[in-house]
Amino acid sequence: MRYTLGCSLSYEILSDTLFIFNLEVARLKSLRIISESLVLSPDPARRTYVAPDVRNRYLGVNVPAGAFSLEYAAEVDLTVTRADPETIGETPVAELPLDILPFLLPSRFVSSDRLTPFAQAEFGDLPQGHRRVNAICNWIHDHIAYVRGASDEETTADETLLARAGVCRDFAHLGTAFCRALGIPARFVSCYAYGLVPCDFHAVFEAYLDGRWWLFDATRQANLDGLVRIGVGRDAAEIAFSTPYGAMKPTGMEIRIDRADGQAETGPRTVDAISTEEPAPHAGAA
Amino acid sequence: MRYTLGCSLSYEILSDTLFIFNLEVARLKSLRIISESLVLSPDPARRTYVAPDVRNRYLGVNVPAGAFSLEYAAEVDLTVTRADPETIGETPVAELPLDILPFLLPSRFVSSDRLTPFAQAEFGDLPQGHRRVNAICNWIHDHIAYVRGASDEETTADETLLARAGVCRDFAHLGTAFCRALGIPARFVSCYAYGLVPCDFHAVFEAYLDGRWWLFDATRQANLDGLVRIGVGRDAAEIAFSTPYGAMKPTGMEIRIDRADGQAETGPRTVDAISTEEPAPHAGAA
Amino acid sequence: MRYTLGCSLSYEILSDTLFIFNLEVARLKSLRIISESLVLSPDPARRTYVAPDVRNRYLGVNVPAGAFSLEYAAEVDLTVTRADPETIGETPVAELPLDILPFLLPSRFVSSDRLTPFAQAEFGDLPQGHRRVNAICNWIHDHIAYVRGASDEETTADETLLARAGVCRDFAHLGTAFCRALGIPARFVSCYAYGLVPCDFHAVFEAYLDGRWWLFDATRQANLDGLVRIGVGRDAAEIAFSTPYGAMKPTGMEIRIDRADGQAETGPRTVDAISTEEPAPHAGAA
């Protein structure tokens, strides 16, 4: 499916500020970039970095004091892989590729070690596979309220569980934490989400099942086959759309994604088995 | 300097267990491996993985129930780089290579975001560079007691600060956290430590200053030029010497490191500027 | 019902130690003390204090180095009040006596403020009254495993919720926290518990409903009409059976309670509506 997408960000820079942006779509085989533009004003020297393993694209710019704006636009063709959720089992830990194992470890906002008793008690005996991760999403959707302002940038998965409220970032952290606590590799995903209302950067997560990464969205707000990936990481810290070092304040933000053919979308496809990354030969695969 | 080193581990395996070991010396230019052997008994199929960026070596084996032992031995030649600490400044954040930036982020046990006010208040105004990180180590050494059993595997840097006690892992986490909180990239290091009494796997940390990684040990227990690196990571979770998935219990552990020439060592060289990794061309370097 | 009860404690005192004991039965109208003895060896000067509101009895003794033992024995006649649980409603906050209100506040181990969203989501819509507090106990019984060693003396109610395990102290803290979070005054109770196996000091809680305090035991281990009260407090800190200030180690502990008539008991009566304290005229009553 073809999408046109992008974002407009503006800032008032109070003193020289380094920005690390991660808002361009990821460099994936399944995500063909038909056209793309990134306009900065002013336009400082750009440094770029594509993470070799997960293919996130980082942009670093040092911006002087004054007004600063960023305009990103892309047209992409996204190919998704579908499967029958019932047929997708879990990969035994003993068979996981070694380079996948870091996604079993706890990270700053994904306190999976603290949540292990909770995850084992609630989900330990459920049928394994895509169904189990979907059950986790259902549980989160039923128990956590989507409330803007309920959390901040230091909120961890265990805090969300107690607060019973959060935003997409928190839903994704909690889903990721429950998976890791059960021995299922999981990672945080930032994306443009077709159909999300209101449109915004979205956060979901992926679980590694039967040899590939599958998408899950515990907020149930977006169709899984309309998620255009920006980045994946251990948790939100690694793939913030904007990480500023310096004094500045945001003055505007707009995110866009539409179908390139202008057709309206039908849904929902929030519980389907959807993958956007081809299984690669893994280092240390079993 | 040449060292002979190694370890002997033994376990009673209660049910099929996947072990991920990270105890072989890292594959670094500065660390020439003259000879090396790794004997497992029984000897299941081995899977290996060398992390492409940091060169940690991981070994995965699925071990059946029964007794299990591992014997690692190596002779290595370690080349260290020395400098005058006074001449080593900090790299401004705006000039940090983009692939170094993840080491500014908080991680599970390195809660640098929570410790930012503390770090800024205690160390924010100190002279920058190697001296500042050394001052951090002095502070930790003066304020945190080295107490076996004072912490567990879920202890975070902020908890160590309150508990005023910990082991080498906790000292390294706290040093790493203070550095990141000040905008200095820092990472956790596991190693064989020549001269450490009693001999054990040791944990220290590295800070990125003036374009390369420098070693620091807030415990002040080991000479910095006698640290033979096993792994580096965001924190202890990534480079545990043994990560078991399954039911087992450790039954023995012995760690060794000696000078190959049999000479005795003099010291201390715990506050010197020592680096064991050549600066590499970095992605997205300024 | 008549009970004979008591305890034997012994310690090795390493340096002069102040003990505050709270292990004698409370001075309540419903709890007639037929006979009682307290033997200390050695027998230092005793200081005693009966809390004027809740009638806990505290004993303070300064014990010199050496062996120390305490032997408490009592025969008591306990009168309980029973009611049909279905008829016991909640007292609206606006009608609570003012001297009851402190038992709505969070305390060190009863983090009811942090647990308010959780309590409201799980129990906010349930039918009010004794039934709701019983439903809370059922939930705790179903979701928290009784595991010795799962907690320590600093464990809070929110930590127990995440750990999904604890002992009677933790069950009582969590029940107390959920009640307070819902606007139901609740307090921690220590007691001798007839029928508890193995016999030990027991912890339960009381909720203030329809004008009086009712007993609840989320562990479901003891008959509510066989609980002989020692103390009540905001949480476990206030009514530890032994609070030592000094260097000592416990060397023995035995707790006893039997029916004075030697008859065997039948049960269970773990969900009945049982109260052991007459409603008193309250200060600032509505």
Place this chain on the structure above:
Amino acid sequence: MRYTLGCSLSYEILSDTLFIFNLEVARLKSLRIISESLVLSPDPARRTYVAPDVRNRYLGVNVPAGAFSLEYAAEVDLTVTRADPETIGETPVAELPLDILPFLLPSRFVSSDRLTPFAQAEFGDLPQGHRRVNAICNWIHDHIAYVRGASDEETTADETLLARAGVCRDFAHLGTAFCRALGIPARFVSCYAYGLVPCDFHAVFEAYLDGRWWLFDATRQANLDGLVRIGVGRDAAEIAFSTPYGAMKPTGMEIRIDRADGQAETGPRTVDAISTEEPAPHAGAA
């Protein structure tokens, strides 16, 4: 010294709300109330409660929807006791009256158990007595920044220590926690503070030394002999000036305190030894 003081509070009540106010001056011998008025508009039935031990005065009113205002005014004569700080020692734990001991226990916001290692390391070896508590206040004043908005109503003493910032409530909680961690009974105090700029309800703490309670203000913002007590408690939860149960929003707040003779004040007297409560015969005194 005579003071005229009071406060004006106004609220918009959205639904029936129970208010518990604790803003009238405490009923103490040292605090003679010359005149006093409390005007409520509307004026619902009032319930009042004076805590028998600490003499706090609580007022309960059920307020219907609509505008609500409270106007409190009093003229009082405060008698303070002064002493030479150097002569005030600590009361050994073994000699503390038993009814004082609860003020050694941790409470919700005074996590003295978690702060014991920190307190022992920083203050354990200092000269005992009033000087030690003053040293604690100096340390807090030097290490914690007074920042409005740095904390919220769930902030605990250990969190303040990490955040290095707070308001008077947090300074008082931290001082209280350090004292309790050292075996010095301490309690939270709310008051009208003559000379505080801008005028507001103030929070300080009292430590029990040499047989009586002495005032301390780690913010160093108010003269200790100008503190007119409202309430004392384990921590802020017990003596909030307003505890509302219901839906409402504050619309105005003004606090006043002046010398009745209109004279200007000189200062500072922020480190003097000042007490406003006569030592009473204590239950279970040594």
